[in-house]
Amino acid sequence: MAGEPRVVIQQADFDLSEVVARLRAHDAGVGAVVSFVGTVRDRNDNSGRNVISAMELEHYPGMTERAIEAMIDVAFSRFEIRAARVIHRVGRLQPLDQIVLVAVTSGHRGQAFQACEFLIDYLKTQAPFWKKETTPQGARWVDARVSDDAALQRWGIPASNAAPR
Amino acid sequence: MKVTVRFFASLREALGSGETLDLAAGATVGDLRDVLMQRSAGHADALGRARALRCALNQILCNESTPLPDACEVAFFPPVTGG
Numbered sequence: 001m002a003g004e005p006r007v008v009i010q011q012a013d014f015d016l017s018e019v020v021a022r023l024r025a026h027d028a029g030v031g032a033v034v035s036f037v038g039t040v041r042d043r044n045d046n047s048g049r050n051v052i053s054a055m056e057l058e059h060y061p062g063m064t065e066r067a068i069e070a071m072i073d074v075a076f077s078r079f080e081i082r083a084a085r086v087i088h089r090v091g092r093l094q095p096l097d098q099i100v101l102v103a104v105t106s107g108h109r110g111q112a113f114q115a116c117e118f119l120i121d122y123l124k125t126q127a128p129f130w131k132k133e134t135t136p137q138g139a140r141w142v143d144a145r146v147s148d149d150a151a152l153q154r155w156g157i158p159a160s161n162a163a164p165r
Numbered sequence: 166m167k168v169t170v171r172f173f174a175s176l177r178e179a180l181g182s183g184e185t186l187d188l189a190a191g192a193t194v195g196d197l198r199d200v201l202m203q204r205s206a207g208h209a210d211a212l213g214r215a216r217a218l219r220c221a222l223n224q225i226l227c228n229e230s231t232p233l234p235d236a237c238e239v240a241f242f243p244p245v246t247g248g
Binding site: 088132142 | 173
């Protein structure tokens with residue numbers, strides 16, 4: 001894994017097994033690998049029905065990578081982890097597609113579970129990505145959620161992404 | 166001083182991807198927002214303070230009181246929804 005970027009933003013799909021294999025390769029100090037994969041739902045919370053036919057993801061090239069790099073630095077300072085990787089897709093996606101992967105290695109499971117959840121909670125409210133979903137009523141930008149801010153606040157980090165300002 | 170402005174997501178759709186403009190030294194991000202809001206009715210609406218917008222200075226999240234250095238990049242965008 002030496003020389004591989006910790007953060008990758010790409011249009012292409014990713015292979016969880018391959019990413020994890022590279023992340024823990026040659027590190028016999030690893031006793032735990034925890035990964036999270038986010039996928040495109042075919043429904044939003046408003047209707048509960050399968051109304052989403054496509055999802056367009058936009059990001060801020062440069063800032064997005066930098067922001068997630070900084071989050072990984074914070075994760076290393078808070079948890080005893082050995083390696084971390086974030087892959088986030090952009091462009092046009094469809095229901096069932098994979099969107100995001102967070103993978104973390106650690107000596108023991110506790111720290112790996114925590115660091116992985118911390119990173120996805122952090123990313124949800126602080127990394128510049130925007131989702132636009134296509135429904136039978138047309139395309140609409142997805143609203144930020146207060147519950148995502150609350151998820152980050154559990155880690156003691158103030159978040160007001162979804163709050164009106 | 167020269168400032169490069171960038172818009173993303175719904176703001177990009179409403180106002181285009183951005184522009185470069187000159188501002189008096191000492192201006193803040195909030196001053197820049199005021200100047201931009203005077204561009205057109207569309208700008209006044211999209212950048213209006215009733216809207217929850219986030220801003221970044223040189224690709225780091227900031228707030229409206231942040232002063233602008235010369236030759237900087239300021240981005241305005243709606244709340245983020247990745248992950």
